Amino acid sequence: MQFVDESSITVEAGKGGSGCLSFRREKFIPKGGPDGGDGGHGGSVFLVGDEALNTLIDFKYQRFYKAENGQPGQGRQMSGRQGQDIYVKVPVGTTVIDVESLEVIGDITAPGQTLKVAQGGRRGLGNIHFKSSTNRAPRRTTLGTEGERRELRLELKLMADVGLLGMPNAGKSTLIRSVSAAKPKVADYPFTTLVPNLGVVKLGTHEHFVMADVPGLIEGASDGAGLGLRFLKHLTRTRLLFHVVDVAPFDDVDPVDAAEKIALELERFSPTLAERPRWLVLNKLDLIAEQDREAVVADIVARLGWEGPVFRISAISGDGTDALVQAAHRWLVEQRLLEAEDETAAERERGMRERMDAEAVARAEARMTRRQRPDVEEDDDDFDDDDYDVGVEYVRE
Missing domain, CATH: 2.70.210.12 (GTP1/OBG domain)
Structure with missing residues (x-):
């Protein structure tokens, strides 16, 4: 499909x-x-x-x-x-x-x-x-x-609670496969994910949340590089972002540099979405010698100046993923309770959604203006879907 x-x-x-x-x-x-x-x-x-x-x-x-x-x-x-x-x-x-x-x-x-x-x-x-x-x-x-x-x-825009953000081959698809029943394509080369995937993370009989995996971003995505920012809109309905970073990239890219580029592209796409809570998820720690892991993590966190939550995982083996999804579930439950009891918090959430809607309208207006220009033959952000005849995974249980 x-x-x-x-x-x-x-x-x-x-x-x-x-x-x-x-x-x-x-x-x-x-x-x-x-x-x-x-x-x-x-x-x-x-x-x-x-x-x-x-x-x-x-x-x-x-x-x-x-x-x-x-x-x-x-x-x-x-x-x-x-x-x-x-x-x-x-x-x-x-x-x-x-x-x-x-x-x-x-x-x-x-x-x-x-x-x-x-x-x-x-x-x-x-x-x-x-x-x-x-x-x-x-x-x-x-x-x-x-x-x-x-x-x-x-x-x-996919209805999800948690969105995965990161460079191609950072391990986002492996993570969603590890914690849910979704089975997106996984391979040892970038851009294996061409469409968003949804997975339901079940923690108990009546405890679950929905996670969304979108194609990876690269530097220049806001200018159309790679798959551009076409699929980032699927994260605008999420409440929490997991910024997945490959701590041992095969091409020797600096993880800090990669994380900063993703943050910049996110800001360019939607300043409001960039304000969403974002957790740093350091993946592929199994590729680093055990005695060196803490030093590598400390170096990345320090150079990023990261002050939010940090999680150490290996998506392929499942190490650390349980703690990650348990923490996410607790946070989501607390946020819903807070918004139900505190009108200020509820109003803040409504305000963010209204601002993201306004940004979506601005992007649509810019797209229409671009199409009306005589020097532009086609819109890179609206490529023909026939070029991407691939399946979408939405596994509920």
Whole structure:
């Protein structure tokens, strides 16, 4: 299955039915009066979150969705049938943006959640509504109004609690394989991960959280190098970032230099996302002699000037991973409790999400401006998904 996380569609609501011009005609009732019924409202277009979907691939092949028109009114005060609403299934985590106004219409963040994206047209009124003491035989009706038509941009941002950040081949995919049932591709060369992967980390019967692994970044990602920053948006819904650093890279790259480059690219992509809590996860310690490990860790932490939590792991053997996920779970539970009890903390979280939404709109506006330039033939950030026909892993248990 292809992993498609951006798509554009057109939605059109139904037109309202027109009111009817009719007069009651029955034997022995010569002056029956007006009896034209109203038209039916046009159907609206809704998006609904579907837990079974994890890609926007369907919208590559069907891009137009139209609700049913309302039927016109009839005589004998009979109203026209209302147009059927249409419900379009989208993955949970989809952000909906109006292409023309760049307004964020809403987010689908829960299964079954519905979002109206196009309002059906209003019904027209029959002539029965316009009779009065001075106008016994009105010939006035109103037409139904047109339904809304919108060009929408859908952006899928995976719903995860923890996001993995790091250079290619830092061991992010190995880590998510080690702590969950997800099975992303793992190999001894960079860029083995081409699409985001989700894994559910289970710690008990009712204790779990979702971890997201995105393709690795390299220096210059904000300018389109490597896979660019295309997939970083999937981390904007996370609450905690694991900055995975390879302490023994095969190409002799300085781990500190690599970590600083990732932090810079993160800041360029989203200053708000860069403010999220970020834990330093030093991976592949099994490749360093046991007696040298503490010295290597101390040197990296000191040169980075790191003041946050530091975890020492070997993802391939599982050493240290249990302590890492247990600490993450405790932190997530504490944060949710804090936001439930402290309005200031809840408001701070809402503010961060609003700022990230504003940054997403700014990126969309910049992308549209770039496409309109005559000297730009194509947008590197919106490459053809057919070039990446690979599977997405979303293992729940």
